[in-house]
Amino acid sequence: MEETRSRSEWQRTFRTFAEEVMAPHVRRCDEERAFPTAIHERAAAEGILNAAFPEELGGSGLSCTEFGQVIGELSAVCPGMTWTLVFNRGALHPVVAAGTPEQKELFVTRLLKDNGYAALGLTEPENGSNLLAATTRAVRTDSGWLLNGGKCMSGNGTVADVFVVLANTVVDNRKRGLSFFAVPRDSPGVTVGEDIEKAAFRCLPTPSVTFRDVALEPISLIGRAGDGEILLNELLATIRIGGAACGTGIVAAMLKDALAWVGERRVYPDDRLDTLSHVRLTLGRLYVELCAARELLERATALADRGLPFGKESSMAKYYATELAVRASNEILQLYGWRGIAADHGVEKRWRDARALTIFEGSSEIQLLNVFREMRRAATGEGGL
Structure with missing residues (x-):
């Protein structure tokens, strides 16, 4: 793979990948509601799985315009597969935009190197589109944070290694507003449910995730407390x-x-x-x-x-x-x-x-x-x- 490609070359690369690698598996993945593992392995091998991340974090540095074009190429074959392939870039955006160098290394660079997955924890069952009304809470403790709550429709949630979670922050018994937290999947108290059956995007897993007294280290807070909005x-x-x-x-x-x-x-x-x-x-x-x-x-x-x-x-x-x-x-x-x-x-x-x-x-x-x-x-x- 060349280190740099033109806009049209990236577009052709993704179009060829979609038509030759994705297309033969579309119907099966839709009917079986199967996560396209083999597709991801090919994407990783060809260096296009996380191409939209900055080069210094392990990606190929695609611009937003280029990223939009390649999503269009992939979605022409299967939107559900596309979402599974590109979801990392959206889920990890708070870390890319506001994370410290240490957080970027831990939650982005290492994840991409291992071909891991991130999922967002935004939507809650009772709040729908009103994300600002999040009832998930993170309370500051002497050693970090204690997270409680639940999210639903967490894209790529069943395969995620880390969840980027929006929560209302409480410091010294006072609300500080919304904040984002990077929550490792293997943290005690994190429970990932089964994928829900959907009419569309069937190969994209969207489970519910619950957080029950999840103890987080200070490094899990992305940005400053209250800057989440x-x-x-x-x-x-x-x-x-x-x-x-x-x-x-x-x-x-x-x-x-x-x-x-x-x-x-x-x-x-x-x-x-x-x-x-x-x-x-x-x-x-x-x-x-x-x-x-x-x-x-x-x-x-x-x-x-x-x-x-x-x-x-x-x-x-x-x-x-x-x-x-x-x-x-x-x-x-x-x-x-x-x-x-x-x-x-x-x-x-x-x-x-x-x-x-x-x-x-x-x-x-x-x-x-x-x-x-x-x-x-x-x-x-x-x-x-």
Whole structure:
């Protein structure tokens, strides 16, 4: 593997990996709800498993723009497998962004060297999208912290070596706000449940995790106590990029397959589907919308790569791309007729995965609320809307 690659070379590398390594296992992993272990072993061997991490931490230093593109390439084949492959970058973002050199070495560099996994502990069963209302608590003790609580829908949780957990912090009997903690899986008091059965992203394990009197050393606190909300906003903006890229990958794959289908399928003896005006109009419109979704994504990633705020842009990109994926999969499934709901063509799987994307990593409603807040701020400023 070359140490440096161009943007187009990375894109080709991931596209080839998706088509040659991932594609033959998509249906089996979906039906069996199987974590794609063999896929990960190949990704690690080819040096692409954790490519989005900075080079000094053991990655290949992909930019945010490049990372978004390669997620799109992988998601065109299987969003669930993609999530398992790239989840480390999102889960470890608080450590990469705010960790000390010692924490980065312990929780990132060593983990990547061992091809290990990290999982996020954000969502709680009763709080849903309101992550700020976390009931998981970390109380400072003489020797560190004592963590109690529970999280659900923890991506890659069944295979995780470390959990990056959002908790309300208590110091000297006073609440200090939210904080992130790196919690080793083998810590006494950590219990990882079974993977839940889901309609989509079936090969991505998403168990519940409980923390009962888990004693943590001081090094487990990421950043300063109470700074978790700032880190959370940065984290959410980052993982929304992945959701948007995944949406564009689904739409691109469905359009490519649909073009071949309508060119072959005959509805009458002499009429192929692609001769019908409403079919051409539908696919043409969806392609325009795909291009628009990609532009929104590129705008967000370009800002991120320049170190500028990109929260609003990532919310717009995530909302538009994932809602488009749902709409496109609905319309294209209809073109396939009964074959669209059969497993053979893969349309129904992409339909299921697209629907889940409007909930994962922040629901569509949350994205619109984020955009509304920024829109109102802009409307009262000098530049206006």
